Amino acid sequence: MPQETYYKDHWVEIEPDRLDRYEAQFAWGARGNRLIDGADIRVGHVVADYGCGPGFLSVELARRVGPGGQVQAFDVNADFVARTESKLAAEGFAPRSAVTHLQGDMLPLEDNSLDRLIIKNVMCYVDDPLASLREFRRVVKPGGKVHAIDSDFYMAAFDPISPLDWRHVLDAAIHAFRTPEIGRRLYGLALAAGYGEVAVEVIAGPDTTGRMFNFIQNMAGYAREGGNHDEAIVQRVLVQSKRAVEDGTFFAVNPQFLVTATV
Numbered sequence: 498m499p500q501e502t503y504y505k506d507h508w509v510e511i512e513p514d515r516l517d518r519y520e521a522q523f524a525w526g527a528r529g530n531r532l533i534d535g536a537d538i539r540v541g542h543v544v545a546d547y548g549c550g551p552g553f554l555s556v557e558l559a560r561r562v563g564p565g566g567q568v569q570a571f572d573v574n575a576d577f578v579a580r581t582e583s584k585l586a587a588e589g590f591a592p593r594s595a596v597t598h599l600q601g602d603m604l605p606l607e608d609n610s611l612d613r614l615i616i617k618n619v620m621c622y623v624d625d626p627l628a629s630l631r632e633f634r635r636v637v638k639p640g641g642k643v644h645a646i647d648s649d650f651y652m653a654a655f656d657p658i659s660p661l662d663w664r665h666v667l668d669a670a671i672h673a674f675r676t677p678e679i680g681r682r683l684y685g686l687a688l689a690a691g692y693g694e695v696a697v698e699v700i701a702g703p704d705t706t707g708r709m710f711n712f713i714q715n716m717a718g719y720a721r722e723g724g725n726h727d728e729a730i731v732q733r734v735l736v737q738s739k740r741a742v743e744d745g746t747f748f749a750v751n752p753q754f755l756v757t758a759t760v
């Protein structure tokens with residue numbers, strides 16, 4: 498059995514091939530812009546990127562805030578901290594950014610110090626999502642916004658993988674998430690955390706290029722590490738999806754829940 502804190506530990510230590518998959522999976526594009534436009538990031542803003550991963554979002558945020566703004570990126574993984582720093586530096590954004598290796602769920606920031614906090618595909622991993630949303634409310638100024646984006650893993654769908662096979666892999670990999678159904682819960686949690694205004698949107702863009710195959714491979718890895726899986730099913734899911742990516746018939750949808758909460 499994996500450790501009870503596997504959902505966090507598997508981010509602190511990441512195998513090299515999974516690190517490389519994230520570079521492909523989170524590369525920035527039009528889809529990323531649609532996910533963050535609701536955060537209304539403006540020139541001069543001070544913005545946090547919580548759980549920055551490989552750093553593509555931090556670079557986009559640094560572009561949007563301009564030379565008079567600031568991006569503060571945070572992650573629990575040392576490789577991601579280094580990758581984010583080097584991407585920001587390569588774009589010439591080092592003077593307007595800082596990347597911090599986070600040790601816990603509290604932010605080393607003063608009260609009311611940010612205009613925006615963006616957390617993209619990280620809320621499903623934090624120890625206590627309500628406590629995190631309260632912590633974000635502490636560091637964002639009155640009138641500022643917290644913009645959370647996340648999946649609800651029970652709602653992801655794939656073709657040609659059978660729903661029952663996918664559910665088997667998800668159940669066997671569930672220790673990799675603290676709150677796998679976080680998408681549907683974000684709205685209620687933001688209300689419970691005491692924000693003044695909470696807007697919610699769901700974007701369900703199709704993936705026909707195979708970007709989600711990276712995610713399927715990660716899920717197969719988590720299931721295998723857990724050991725509560727049927728290897729024949731995991732193999733079938735991997736083989737069918739790989740073949741579909743190769744012959745151009747792969748289809749996936751993983752709805753993204755966008756919650757914009759105003760302090």
Ligand SMILES: C[S@@+](CC[C@H](N)C(=O)[O-])C[C@H]1O[C@@H](n2cnc3c(N)ncnc32)[C@H](O)[C@@H]1O
Pocket residue numbers: 505508509523547548549550551552553554571572573574577599601602616617618619622623624
């Ligand atoms: C799925 S990746 C998303 C990366 C990035 N936000 C993006 O969308 O490109 C999840 C990220 O959250 C980080 N993470 C996981 N648990 C965290 C926590 N409790 N606090 C901060 N970061 C965390 C991981 O190290 C990883 O970089």
